[in-house]
Amino acid sequence: MAAIQRIVVLNQRRRRPRSHLVYVRYYIRENFSPLATMSEDTIQKKFRLPRQQIQQLLDLISPDVSRQTRRNYPLSPEIQLLAALRFYAVGSFLEVVGDGYGLSKTLVWRCVRSVTNILLRHATDYIRMPSARHEVMEAHQSFHAIAGIPQIIGLVDGTLIPIANPSALNQAFICRKGFAAINVQVVVDHRGMFADVVAKWPGSAHDSFVWANSVVGEDAERDSGYPLRTYLLNPVTNRTTRAEENYNIAHIHTRNLVERSIGHWKMRFRCLHKSAGGLRLKPERCCAVAVVTAMLHNIAVSGGAALPEEEEEEEEEEEEEEGVHNPPQLRDALHAAGVQKRQQIIHNVFG
Known part of the structure; x- marks a missing residue:
């Protein structure tokens, strides 16, 4: 016992x-x-x-x-x-x-x-295009104050998010820079916040293809990197007048906002930056992380969060011209309307 x-x-x-x-x-x-x-x-x-x-x-x-x-x-x-x-x-x-x-x-x-x-x-609660009249007017006034271009509601650009999942390393995900990535399109508002994010296409997708298949650009087709339309203004390629030169300068100054916003986004969330070695997740998870971090970027901007101390500029290359998908007659008509709209702005504002 x-x-x-x-x-x-x-x-x-x-x-x-x-x-x-x-x-x-x-x-x-x-x-x-x-x-x-x-x-x-x-x-x-x-x-x-x-x-x-x-x-x-x-x-x-x-x-x-x-x-x-x-x-x-x-x-x-x-x-x-x-x-x-x-x-x-x-x-x-x-x-x-x-x-x-x-x-x-x-x-x-x-x-x-x-x-x-x-x-x-909950992303759509924090990422949305201006819709109310006062929101649109605020965007117009704020963008006009940058460099004088009128009636702007947002700035569109594409950026590459590196991924490092071996199962995703096929030709569809290899971008023009030679690494696996997803091509993310963003629209930035006057506050440097994301108003729209499209994160579902592999790195080989052309920016204009992403734009043409997005909600905000579904009716547009391309002539170069992004198409010239009455609602989508790009720079003048072959400048011949001083007014066109002034317009291009204003376009660059205004477009800097979207480039800075993308840079700040990747600075805050280094999982998106190439220095982190790429997202080690499945491609669909990488797309979800891109959208969620864009949402968190908006929350950080609205809350006045400070940027990380070490800043690295994100360099983006210009897209080369590619073919078009619209019938020539429709494409030419849309392009002509865009040229007319742009020329009106150049003549009335910068002439």
Whole structure:
């Protein structure tokens, strides 16, 4: 009898260390709050968003990521959100992101997947074209104040998001620069925020193809990188007058806003930048991350978040002219209307 009691006591002693570790693991997952221990500067440096905006995102995703039971000691919504934001911010390997929170690569991947899917459902609440009359008028006035071009509602451009998933390395994803990527089209408003994002085409897709198959440009076809239409103005290729030269200068000054916005977007969320080595996710996940980070960029701009200290300019090459898809008669008519509209602006504003 004494021997049996001794064995029971020894077994209890052996279980104590494990029980203690399990309790500590549970406590950290359920109660540890990095936001409560970090300064505002540290939070913005690590996650690219102010504390208040992160808390709003936490309120947004909590109903969907909270677990109804404590089985397997689930991660708190805050840890899941911060793991995803950290991945967006640094674009490092998933296991490196997890090291900061004691998470495995698998757990970080689950956090990124869950948070991305949830935020994607809310993207249209933060990414939208001006529609109300006062919004359109504000855009017209703000863009006109840059360089004098009237009636602008947004600036369109394309950018390449590198990807590093071996399964995606086929010719469709190889861009003109020789690496695997997705071609993302953005429309930027006068505040430097994204009004529209199209992220679904491989890197080999031409900018004008993406434009022609987007909602905002579905009725347009191309003559060069982007078509000249009554609603889409591009520079004058062969300048012959001083007024045309002035118009091109104004066009460059205005277009700088979309280029800066793309640069700031990739600075905030280095997972999109080529220096991070490419997104190590499936192509469809990469597209979702692009849209979600554009949404977060808008939140950061509206919240006055500071940019990261180290800035690298993103260089974009001009597209070469390619063929057209519209019948020649329709294409020529649309182009002629665009030329007439552009000439009116040149004559009335810059002449």
